[in-house]
Amino acid sequence: MKRILLISSNITTEPYPVYPLGLAVIAAALANAGHEVEQFDFLVSGEAEELLAVRIAAFAPDYVCVSIRNLDNCDSLSVTSYPENARRIVAVVRGGSTAPVIVGGPAFSIMPEELLAFTGADYGIIGEGERLVCDLIRDLSGGSTLPSLLRGEGLLHGAEMVSPLYSGQMISFYLEKSGMINLQTKRGCPHGCIYCSYPSLEGTAYRCRDPKAVVDDLERIKTEHGVESFFFTDSVFNDSDGHYLAVVEEIIRRDISLRWCCYMRPEGVGRREIALMKRAGLYAVELGTDAACDTTLRSLGKGFSFADALEANRACVAERLPCAHFVMFGGPGETMATVTEGLENLEKLEHTVVFAFSGIRILPGTPLLAQAVRDGILAEGASLREPVYYLSPGVDVKEMNNMILASFKNRRDRIFPPSAGQERLSIMHRFGYRGLLWDSLIKFPKL
Numbered sequence: 427m428k429r430i431l432l433i434s435s436n437i438t439t440e441p442y443p444v445y446p447l448g449l450a451v452i453a454a455a456l457a458n459a460g461h462e463v464e465q466f467d468f469l470v471s472g473e474a475e476e477l478l479a480v481r482i483a484a485f486a487p488d489y490v491c492v493s494i495r496n497l498d499n500c501d502s503l504s505v506t507s508y509p510e511n512a513r514r515i516v517a518v519v520r521g522g523s524t525a526p527v528i529v530g531g532p533a534f535s536i537m538p539e540e541l542l543a544f545t546g547a548d549y550g551i552i553g554e555g556e557r558l559v560c561d562l563i564r565d566l567s568g569g570s571t572l573p574s575l576l577r578g579e580g581l582l583h584g585a586e587m588v589s590p591l592y593s594g595q596m597i598s599f600y601l602e603k604s605g606m607i608n609l610q611t612k613r614g615c616p617h618g619c620i621y622c623s624y625p626s627l628e629g630t631a632y633r634c635r636d637p638k639a640v641v642d643d644l645e646r647i648k649t650e651h652g653v654e655s656f657f658f659t660d661s662v663f664n665d666s667d668g669h670y671l672a673v674v675e676e677i678i679r680r681d682i683s684l685r686w687c688c689y690m691r692p693e694g695v696g697r698r699e700i701a702l703m704k705r706a707g708l709y710a711v712e713l714g715t716d717a718a719c720d721t722t723l724r725s726l727g728k729g730f731s732f733a734d735a736l737e738a739n740r741a742c743v744a745e746r747l748p749c750a751h752f753v754m755f756g757g758p759g760e761t762m763a764t765v766t767e768g769l770e771n772l773e774k775l776e777h778t779v780v781f782a783f784s785g786i787r788i789l790p791g792t793p794l795l796a797q798a799v800r801d802g803i804l805a806e807g808a809s810l811r812e813p814v815y816y817l818s819p820g821v822d823v824k825e826m827n828n829m830i831l832a833s834f835k836n837r838r839d840r841i842f843p844p845s846a847g848q849e850r851l852s853i854m855h856r857f858g859y860r861g862l863l864w865d866s867l868i869k870f871p872k873l
């Protein structure tokens with residue numbers, strides 16, 4: 427048995443603070459393996475390095491695990507960079523402990539070599555960490571010498587994807603700040619969107635948890651911590667095999683009163699499915715529409731058309747389910763003509779919120795990176811730790827942004843630039859509102 431301190435380095439509060447779910451899963455795996463674990467959340471602590479130092483001194487950990495969730499906010503108009511926090515945290519650990527430091531998490535897994543060197547940690551685990559972190563700690567404790575970067579040989583399935591170990595104190599903080607807690611029902615993404623890291627993070631096929639285990643988790647979190655509002659963090663909730671419906675049916679069968687939201691692909695989801703999900707507590711849905719016309723949807727490799735997005739939108743409106751579309755302008759294939767067409771298309775989306783972004787964050791290992799090099803946007807091998815955005819050579823960026831602003835003018839349900847939405851959310855938060863908050867911007871027609 428070892429004493430292991432787990433630290434969440436994420437301090438992002440946009441669009442709202444999110445519970446460090448990856449850390450909770452790692453904590454559960456280590457606790458299940460018989461270790462004594464404590465969790466420290468840098469955001470909950472108010473980014474107080476001295477509180478972290480006190481905790482390290484009091485707990486005297488044998489190992490320290492640091493989770494790195496975000497690189498930046500993916501908004502080309504308000505540039506941020508987060509790995510520096512992880513670096514600060516590793517430095518604080520070094521100041522009070524000789525324990526080996528192990529890092530992991532989605533941002534880490536996107537650029538492991540670079541972030542291992544940048545943070546100064548001893549070991550890094552690429553991808554899902556629950557099995558590898560236990561093996562690593564076992565082997566290091568047994569005196570083995572191991573490479574500093576580790577990647578699992580196979581992906582985890584079913585019950586190997588363990589239930590998270592939430593901390594009561596952290597739950598209270600996130601309920602107060604965002605009003606919801608998160609849970610995952612499956613991993614993986616089979617889609618081939620050219621800018622996206624999901625398939626490389628989680629694999630290219632869905633791996634589902636047993637719906638009963640998922641709903642056991644919901645019940646447990648509700649009973650133990652009084653949580654009634656959830657976000658399902660699956661890359662795509664509405665998988666084409668219909669696993670999501672098994673989860674939904676299990677919630678209905680057990681008659682648990684909950685509210686939840688999720689992220690869906692605007693394809694293959696109709697009124698029948700939405701009605702069923704609403705019965706199970708779905709109160710809003712975020713749609714990964716991603717581009718606003720067929721030309722740009724095609725060049726992003728989305729695999730659906732704008733007509734599909736319109737149909738999904740109509741199904742949500744028919745069931746009076748608030749939905750929001752997230753759309754990126756300026757990607758490959760974008761021209762001033764497609765911007766015009768896209769903005770016209772967005773006007774057809776009624777009773778919904780649209781969040782627009784300018785440019786697409788270029789991530790390592792994606793086809794978008796190769797395209798950016800081809801288009802002369804960045805040099806081969808350039809560092810991507812500080813955010814770099816793809817902005818199509820076919821657009822005048824300033825003019826494109828002005829066109830989006832003009833088209834969204836005087837509409838409270840159209841958000842651009844993203845920071846404008848953030849300001850609005852902060853105001854609503856100050857007035858005591860919690861949750862997604864964008865859902866309150868939608869007015870449905872009178873029945």
Ligand code: B12
Nearest residue numbers: 448491493496497498499530531532551554555608657659
């Ligand atoms: C769901 C999701 C959201 C939801 C979250 C809702 C909620 N209430 O939780 C929403 C839509 C709100 C959201 C917002 C944002 N997100 Co997001 N999100 C995701 C998504 C799809 C899943 C995250 C998740 O919870 N996974 C489930 C947990 C269990 O998995 P995990 O954290 O990866 O943990 C596993 C491993 O990483 C590892 N691990 C994790 N920690 C550790 C620690 C150690 C020591 C070890 C060894 C291993 C380890 O083991 C875990 C279990 O296997 C990921 C993409 C993806 N598929 O991973 C993006 C992702 C994490 N998001 C990302 C970003 C950028 C953001 C935003 C900044 C975007 C924005 N401007 O709004 C915000 C930030 C929010 C915040 N406050 O932090 C990026 C981060 C990387 C980057 N590019 O910077 C990702 C990777 C997507 C991407 N673009 O590539 N997000």
